Amino acid sequence: MTSTLVFLLGLTVIFILLIGFGIFWAIKSGQFEDMEGPAQRILMDEDDPMLPSNQLSDKTK
Amino acid sequence: MTASESCYHCGQAVPGGAEFSVNIARQSRAMCCRGCQAVAQAIVDNGLSEYYSNRTALPGQGHEILPDELKKLALYDHPDIQRSFVIDSGVNQREAVLILEGITCAACVWLNERHLKQLPGVNSVQVNYANHRARIAWDSREISLSRILQEIQLLGYNAHPYSALQADALRQSRRKKDLQRLAIAGIGAAQTMMLSVGLYAGNWDGIAPSTVVLLRWFGLLLTLPVVTFSAMPFYRAAWSGIKSRHLNMDVPVALAIITAFIGSVWVTLFGGAHVYYDSIGMFTLFLLGTRLLEAGARGKSIESAENLLKLQPTMAIRLRAGLQEYVPVLDLLRGDSILAKPGETIAADGTVAEGMSTVDEALLTGEPRPVLKKPGDSVIAGSINLEGPLTLTVTGVGENTVLAGIVRMVDKAQAEKPHIATLADRTASWFTLALLVFTAVVGLAWLFIDRTQVLDIVLAVLVVTCPCALSLAVPAALAAAGSHLIKRGILVTRGHALETLARVNHVVFDKTGTLTQGKPxxxxxxxxxxxxxxxxxxxxxxxxxxxxxxxxxxxxxxxxxxxxxxxxxxxxxxxxxxxxxxxxxxxxxxxxxxxxxxxxxxxxxxxxxxxxxxxxxxxxxxxxxxxxxxDPLRDDARQTIATLRTRGIGISILSGDNETTVRHVGAALGVSDLHWQQKPQDKLAVLQAIQRDGAIVAMVGDGINDAPVLAAAQVSFAMAAGTNVANQSSDIVLLSNRLDDVPQALETGRDTLGVMRQNLFWAVAYNVIALPFAALGYVSPWLAALGMSISSMVVVLNALRLR
CATH class of the missing domain: 3.40.1110.10 (Calcium-transporting ATPase, cytoplasmic domain N)
Structure with a gap:
């Protein structure tokens, strides 16, 4: 019982360290600086084949 | 083409007879002017016409790049000028931050990034949508900065180099540190909560003592970084409060964290009933979260204000031996001759040597009405030359200008501002004192009753009365009210403002640009x-x-x-x-x-x-x-004044304008306390006189000349369309530019104060009820934990009613 618990807690430590490093890296690399842009950016579909300009470039290719 | 058609690029009406059009996605689209045509053509030629299908807001009207502007842009390639804002990130590798003017929707961000990235020599482009700044890295062998700026202009945007101020760098690193603290507190809180589930369940169902010890030690391990790293700002604020002999809200917070931690460590080491690691984590997480939100709101207003920091130009035309040369303003000396062209901002204080023109001195008087300048008259930096070229002899640059003087006056006024002790701090003072005294008394009493139990009981008292709910009472209410107001376009940049609003009994308005539209x-x-x-x-x-x-x-x-x-x-x-x-x-x-x-x-x-x-x-x-x-009154001016008056609030008007105009506006609005021809220092004197009569004053303004008064008033509103100095000196920025938001904000302030009072009452009541039980040694661990959580929860839920 206790040995299972120790193993699980040890696993927790590894996960926490991974999460911690992940978040610190994200903060350091400035991912929390612009909280609005990425949400909007995902809506720009550059490769949408329905967009007229993409149809145009497909034909010229 | 008909006159009713609107420009495909900027949406303005296409004038009849205009023959500008661009083929976009195989369709001919009408344009209103040559500027829009050039911009649209540039977008299409670069294969970026998706911009038109993705944008959600129209850009400003395009304008053609004049040769004169190109010459000015070329100056940015000068190493002396680049020194202030370009970072060398390697051999021939340069990096700079640019402020982009004209970003209206996410498609603009995309357009700029895409277009710049495909230029040879540009290594990376990141446009921040939140603050409209672009970070660009380029290879100086392949492309020059002026070329990049020119390409941005080609797309119809305007770019200005942004020299990262030290304050800004500091704010950035502080925000990152705060985020790290929040992350640590979050991880700690979540994990200790899991352990607590095990411990609580064990309390009911039975648990092996060795498992309890293991879980407690693990909890200690997880809480250690929370207590030593995440909660650091509270200790620092509490310490500076104690040093200045003023018990602020951070004192009980720090006390709660430290006692709960020491108590739990004691129990972990020597055995005992209960550990409070989960409470410490949650408590720290909540408080850090609300503080981060407040700092975020303030940072946002400062950033948007800094983007407008083009008040003083960075370059001037110096006349030397009959030749004109562009020089950085910082290199100007007293006695230099400079040329101010019509339509340009004057770079330095000076006297007119040659020429005659009118000048817009709104920064001194708040009035955009032109003032005539003849040879011998003095002009101030930051005013705008309107009609003819002026040759000036420089009398003051940089720190020695009138403008810098006004900014200094703002700082001074801010420091001397009469502070209203906030409800939270006042409650905290006596609560902390009472708590410490009571604990001491209980400890002494038990010393006579049962020596062996003293430590347990004292810890129980301190932990059970941990002022978690008390400390959350105010920030939770402020955060909820702040997020409610921002949805209406009212940005609260300083936390205390909401509370002060509830007590305002006098409102002072600036005239031009605040009560009126500011445009004749x-x-x-x-x-x-x-x-x-x-x-x-x-x-x-x-x-x-x-x-x-x-x-x-x-x-x-x-x-x-x-x-x-x-x-x-x-x-x-x-x-x-x-x-x-x-x-x-x-x-x-x-x-x-x-x-x-x-x-x-x-x-x-x-x-x-x-x-x-x-x-x-x-x-x-x-x-x-x-x-x-x-200058017509704002549509909502009359309504706003009437609403304020029915609430029994006194109203004054301060203006730099002349007597007749101010009287005219006063009569139209029914305001009798009028002050005219006020310079910034006069306005400050009038305000301080009103404050000496015991009034709690809210000031509403927009100009640089209002900035000192805005800083000195107990609480102040700035119109977002106003100047950056005004926005920075004020506690609340009206992003909506609507005057009727002022009574709205006053009302929310009143509601917030109400909720804060209820919260504080509940928190204190909980502590007072729990104290005797703890003092007598009757508090079982699960009861203590339940009481703590419920009291905090009640406070947070009550605050959410403000939305």
Whole structure:
């Protein structure tokens, strides 16, 4: 019982360290600086084949 | 093409007869002007026409790049000028932050990033949508900065180099640190909560003592970084509070964290009933979260203000030995001669050596009305030269300018601002004291009753009465009210403002730009000859076509640009007006002294229209028409004043304008406490006099001249359309630019104070009830934990009612 618990807690430590490093890296690399842009950016579909300009470039290719 | 068609690029009406069009996605689209055409063509040529299908807001009107601007951009390649804002990130690798003007939606961000990235030599481009800044890295061998700036202009945006101020770098690193603290507290809180589930379940169901010890030690391990790293700001604030002999809210917070931690460690080491690691984690997480939100709101207003920091130009034209050269303003010395072109911002304080022009000195008076400058007159840096070129002898640069003086006055006023002790801090003072005294008494009492139990009981008292709910009571209410207000376009940048709002009993308004729209408009046309009013409009607008004068815009807006007849021999007469020849007839448009024909009639009309500016249209012999120009009141000004008055709030108007105009506005709004011709220092004196009478004053303003008063008032509002200095000096920024948000904010302030009082009452009541039980040693662990969580929860839920 206790040995299972120790193993699980040890696993927790590894996960926490991974999460911690992940978040610190994200903060350091400035991912929390612009909280609005990425949400909007995902809506720009550059490769949408329905967009007229993409149809145009497909034909010229 | 019909006149009703709108420009495909900027959405403005396409004037009849305009022949500008661009093929976008195989369809011919009409454009309103050559500027928009050039921008749209550039977008299409670079394969970026998806911009048009993805944008959600229209951009500003495009404009053509003039050769003069190109010359100015080339200056940014000068190593001396680059030194202040370009970072060398390697051999020939450069990096800079640019402020982009004209970003209206996410498609603009995409457009800029895409276009710049495909330029040879540009290594990376990141546009931050939240603060409209672009970070660009490039190879200086392949591309120059001026080329990059030029490409941005080609897309219809304007880019200014942003020299990262030290304060900004500090704010950035502090925000990152705060985020790290929050992350640690979050991880700690979540994990200890899991352990607690096990421990609580064990309390009911039975658990092996060795498992309890294991879980407690693990909890200790997880909480250690929370207590030593995440909660650091609370200790620091508490310590500085104690040092200045002022018990602020951070003292009980720090006390709660430290005692709960020491108590739990004690129990972990030597055995005992309960550990509080989960409470410490949650508590720290909540408090850090609310603080981060507040700092975020403040940072946002500072950033948007900094983007407007173009008040003083970075470059000036110096005249030396008859030659004109562009130099950085910082290199100017006293006694240098500089040239100020019409339409440009004057770079330094100086006296006029040559030339005659009118100057917009709104930063001193708040009035965009032009002031005539002749040789010998002094002009100040930051004012705008309106009509003719001026040669100036520099008398002050940088720190020695009038503008810098106003900024210094703001700092001083801010420091001397009368502070209203916040409810939370006052409660915290006596609560902390009472708590410490009570604990000491309990400890002493148990010393006589049962020596062995003293430590347990004292810890129980301190932990059970941990002022978690008390500390959350106020920040939770402020955070909820702040997020409610921002949805209405009211940005609260300083936390205390909401509480102070509830007590405001006097509101002081600035006139121009706050109560009025700040832009003169033609209110009436009186025709004196055999012409129609429409004909007079057309004549006036065509004469004003070439003028940079602020009044000119009022005329130009009344007629379609395409309807204007051509004007020959158009001339600007600084301080008087404009003249020109239309269809062989000479006309003049200007003040009463400009034409002899109007001088005779002037007196009659100026008494009939007090507070208005009269502009006369004359031909060679007769006065043809009088235009009555006024700065119209904002639509909601009357309503706002009426609402405030029914609540028994006193109202004053402070203005840099002249007596007649201020009286006129005062009469229209029914305000009797009027102050006119106020310089920034006069305004400050008036405000301080009102405060000495015991009033709690809210100031509403927009200009640089209002900044010191905004800083000195107990609570202040700035119009977002106003100047950056005003925005920074104020506690609340009205992003909506609507005046009726002022009473709305006052009301929310009152509600917030109400919720804060209820919260504090509940938190104190909980502690008072729990104390005797803890003191007598009757508090079981699960009861203590339940009480703590429920009291905090009640406080947070009550605050959420403010939404």
């Amino acid at each position: 408009a033609v209110m009436d046309v009186i025709v004196l000859a055999d012409l129609t009013a429409a004909q007079c409009d057309v004549l006036a607008a065509s004469l004003e076509q070439a003028s940079e004068h602020p009044l000119a815009a009022a005329f130009k807006g009344r007629v379609l640009a395409s309807d204007l007849p051509a004007v020959q021999a158009a001339r600007n007469h600084p301080g008087q007006g404009v003249s020109g020849v239309v269809d062989g007839q000479t006309y003049s448009l200007g003040n009463q002294d400009f034409s002899p024909a109007s001088r005779i009639l002037a007196e009659n009309y100026s008494t009939r229209y007090p507070g208005a500016t009269l502009v006369w249209l004359c031909d060679a012999t007769r006065a043809l028409a009088v235009f009555v120009l006024e």
